[in-house]
Amino acid sequence: MVNLSLYTVRAMVILDGEGNRLVAKYYSRGPHAQNYKSVKEQKKFESELFSKTRKSSGEVILYDGHTVLFKYVNDVYFYLVGDPEENELLLSAVLSGLVEATSLLLKHSVDKRNLLDNLDMIVLALDEAVDDGIALETDPNVIASNVSKRGADTIDVSLSSLNEQVLIDVYKQAKERFNRSLLK
Template sequence: MCISLVVVLSVHIPSAMANLSLYTVTALLILDSEGNRVVAKYYAPPHSSVGTGTPAELGVGPGGPGMSGLQTYKEQRAFEKSVWEKTRRGAGEIHPLPPHLILSRPSTDLHFHIVGPLATSNELMLQSTLTAFHDAVSLLLRGQIEKRVVLENLDLVLLAADETVDDGIILETDAAAIASRVTRPKPDSTDIVINEQTLLNAYSTFKERVTQRIGQL
């Protein structure tokens, strides 16, 4: 007689593991010494649900990236003021502001911030991302990370942000790689200026080649 035994294993998955998602960044901010916005990138995952602003299939709860409370400019500015008040008084680089986790890095007259969900954030990953973005901006601006210089080169800074985080997903944590992608010239991007002098030069070159060819006959 053969007896088949079926063993059912019950695996407990912690709630933090159940909420793991690629969408780990809520915002990337650069504020000045008075808490005013210099650069602000807020991320909402695509195909988000209406209720929480986060993908329902990923199980990301309230406080996760793209939460509905940070959609309007007024809400974002109020949040940035809260970030400024929290980080300027607190010691260290990690600041919980439920339901968010904020990591900060000061630089001259600017403060770099990265925001993630408090419940599920990996502090080391957020720290690596913030450091990469800061160092990439430093490379692009040749070490002059000041408000005036950042505003004058805002296009480079925004491109660096896009190369670091996209839709709340961390793309790169290597500052040199981020900077190289921002400064890399695009193929066929050289402007060709055609004017009267250009046409005369082309005609002269063509005439010389025709004369040489006739002389060889």
């Protein structure tokens, strides 16, 4: 029987060129229980996965009962782990969208150093692409745009908009006082 579920992704992992973890998100929801609950189990899985894929020329493998898709960009490995019966085209679209969005966010300079310097944006991009194991977005432009909007909303409170708001409030108060003085 085919298992129809929204929970398509088991994990998303980004490793450097030596197999060290840069970012990892494991998801435990859905019909299948997560295999890698402790950090020790996760790191063991990641190191075995890295040694299996570092010399591979393909992009999809079946490993440890999971479908694993991966992409290598400069000195960074991107991995997406799904169920063995999951649609590889869907998983590939999610991974490609994430890798391209990362490239857009890092101004086409994807490497370990740049990724670590902008880790906050990369984690937001992961969350935009996949939420708790559910693939949400595959379009890299949308992912990058949503991440950029969040950064602009939370970080930049410009002085000009603050000054405009203060002027509007002062104008309203002056108008109210003027109206009261006319009524007296």
